[in-house]
Amino acid sequence: MREGLIPAVLGTVVSASGATLLKSKYKLVGTGVLGFGLAHIVLGTIDLIEHR
Numbered sequence: 001m002r003e004g005l006i007p008a009v010l011g012t013v014v015s016a017s018g019a020t021l022l023k024s025k026y027k028l029v030g031t032g033v034l035g036f037g038l039a040h041i042v043l044g045t046i047d048l049i050e051h052r
Helices: 005-022 027-050
Strands: none
């Protein structure tokens, strides 16, 4: 399995969860979770590009 794939996929799942939370009464928590997920997507993508 390629290095960086797991963080990128995990970040996608967490970002989707954060986007769902943005529509609820927990907007601040949703913003934090969304940012955390997007950071994982970025870092996973960097790993995927570096280790081709």
